[in-house]
Amino acid sequence: MAAIETEKQRGRYAALAIAAVVIVLGIPLWWKTTETYRAWLPFSQINELDSLQLQLSVEVEVVLSRGTLSPEQQKKVPLSQTREQEHQIDAKTVLRYRYETKYRTATIMEEDALNQPSAQEADLSLHMLSESACGSVVVYIIPETSTLLPADVKVYVGQRRTALLRAALFEGTAGLKEVLSTLEPQVKQVVDTMSFSHQDILAALSDRIRVGQVSKESLADSMRAIKSSPGYEITFSLLNPDPKSHSLHWDIEGAVNSYIQPLLDKLNPIANFSVDSQILYYAVLGVNPRFDNSVSAYTLNADSLAHVINPVEARLGSNAASSNPVLNFLLYVPDAQHSPLFIRDHSKREIPSNAFHSPRWGGIMVYNVNDMYGPEAEFPVDINISMSKVMGVFLAQLRLMLGVQKTQPPPGFVLQSAGSEGLADWELDRLMWSRSVENIATASTTITSLAQLLDQISNIVINDNIAQQVSSAVTSLQAAVAELEAGNLAFALQYSREAILASERAFFDPSLLHLLYFPDDQKFAIYIPLFLPMCVPIVLSLLKIANEIRQRRADKLAKKD
């Protein structure tokens, strides 16, 4: 009897011990081994980034030349004003613009510079005097009677960051405050053209905000300009459909070095560029041009241009090693049978450049060579293509593609042409403003959606390198926003570029793939055959022990009574 009792006791202890081991050791072990490795991510900082609050600070310097202010007014200058504008775009996006305007009178040397015969020379001598910081705007106010600008021109925007504004400031006893308040809207118009306008920033944020708020011109510009990317590939192709008649020579390397490379070097803060070129033989346009008797030439009208690109694109190669967006610039020399070939626009007028472009893809120019040889020439004719004319068109198209050129300036404005570098400083500033904002917005959306994704799907492994990328993206983003607030445009752009690189690398890391979707019923189906056979004896024996204890207690109680 005692032996049975000890046996039962040992049995009870065994069951309890097994249950204890299962619960204390087994369950934590199973939990630990089936969990996925997830490195720590700064979720709180990422949530802060979700609501984008950008402050853009512009430094404006307004220089009043002689003749614009009366002597008493001149005494109160120099002074500085700060103007802030706040726009609440939607629940999560707030934009604040801060214009710090400093008014001062012109120095003797600047007066001399402004006395030059033409605006161009004035501009040239003005920027020999001083260098203005990236992102700032300097406006020189010249009196209404000045002959520096032609009669109908109110503003002349130079190649650097200066503009000449002809203002009608009323004489008399008006105080400085009134004078400056009449000047303010005109200066604002100049600053909007030279740095950024609200529409430009909205268009740069088009990822985050819905379409309705952006004006049509800005939307067209944002659809035409290629998206912000760390690098671009530019390909120049010469299409020769008729090598038997034309033997074409083009000095593409020299042309790129002299005309395109200065622009690309200047755009270095924005992105990296790689340029290549190719010649394609027997490549035809997909559309048959029609012969127009009135000009005795072949014409392509604007409606058929859309179908030209696709058959050609199948032939164009691209650099397989990089995933950067490609901009193609094609030079098509028509075959001898279909020369000359002109492009007509929608109103059937001739186009001087004889070229067209497609947004985010590139441009095509038709170069006629039929006037370079007579009918008695022996084929194939050697033809040297005049690269300056070609590059002029390609440069204009490249400026459009990269988002440098915007829609028409306001009336009364004259923008000085870009010069040898192909890009004015203020145009670069414009691009830098919109690119910084775009990069910051994209990087913050990427990081927040990545954090959301990782939070939602609990069986994605987060490696250490991803956590590191995310952290560096967050710090770069915070630095970029701070630099924008301080007004250091160059640093803001640099930080925003780093932020976007890090966030893209984190988001598109190949290891972040949740492959297996486990619906709950499948989870049960997997675990029940494993755990149920093991748990049944344990649970039953525990129940038996509990029953015995209850029985014993009932007996004790019965005994007591």
Add this chain to the structure above:
Amino acid sequence: SYLFIYLFYYITTKATQFFNSGHTNNWAVLVCTSRFWFNYRHVANVLSVYRSVKRLGIPDSHIVLMLADDMACNHRNPKPATVFSHKNMELNVYGDDVEVDYRGYEVTVENFLRVLTGRLPPSTPRSKRLLSDDRSNILIYLTGHGGNGFLKFQDSEEISNVELADAFEQMWQKRRYNELLFIIDTCQGASMYERFYSPNIMALASSQVGEDSLSHQPDLAIGVHLMDRYTFYLLEFLEDIHPASQANMNDLFKVCPKSQCVSTPGHRTDLFLRDPRSVLITDFFGSVRKVEITREAVNLTSAAEQPVEATKEPKSEPLSYVDQLPVAEIIHQKPKQKDWHPPDGFILGLWTLILLVFFKTYGIKHLKHIF
């Protein structure tokens, strides 16, 4: 009729306006999820859609084609290097201009999801990537064997509708598409688009939940079914579309009614922002580019240019090309002397077996007569 002319003019100008669809480029992801000879029709489905999409203008660099690609050179194919989509072998959709990006065992759920979300290893070449941006319209076409809520990939794995919906949501988060058209031709196809929740997706399926999609017609010479019904009628519809066509999505929804398809095709447009009536077929199947005239040119001085010395190439005699295919030689050629090879394994094995059986039956004592 004046009103009609005015309307027509208005419609054509509307079509050429910049903002009509908001996309600047087109991509297509065409996936055939089956392998093995008896799934010939799925490969023919995808290749026919591939051909239409190429004909309407999308270049190979913008098409990601995933095929098991084991039909054309299959041992059972009576016409090697061809895949036909019409009985009586009318239309060879394989040809010599097919660029398959993922073939054979590369067609997996993982690769498909990686292509969609962009999470490919850095060594992946450009042709295997979906490099779409926020202004791309993407056409996704899936075909194969499916069930309620899943699609089978190559008989070894499946993708569920939840995973697909999550992949599309990740694409939307990263703005990898402007609008998405999703077409699926499998059994119970409508279950695959039930779980979508990202905006700007339009989905079409060949059959509802609980219905099977049926194949169209067998070819007795090849011995298998050549196409599925839904894709067959879809192709008939696409044959009438040309790059300048104005047909819209409502016409696409009417393709293959129950009388022709036996299953009920379904579609889903609630996530799509635009009205399907204003969406052109060529917005997804073709690649009509927006084009602008270049009005200005930068004035460049040619001072930096030196006239290129026209290097006079020495006059060479007119070139004549070697006959690529010397037919005359081939016809009159003597048959090549084949070198002697010892009989291969099968023959040896067969004779060994025969000898063994003989000696087993009749006894080993005969062996000494042989050796």
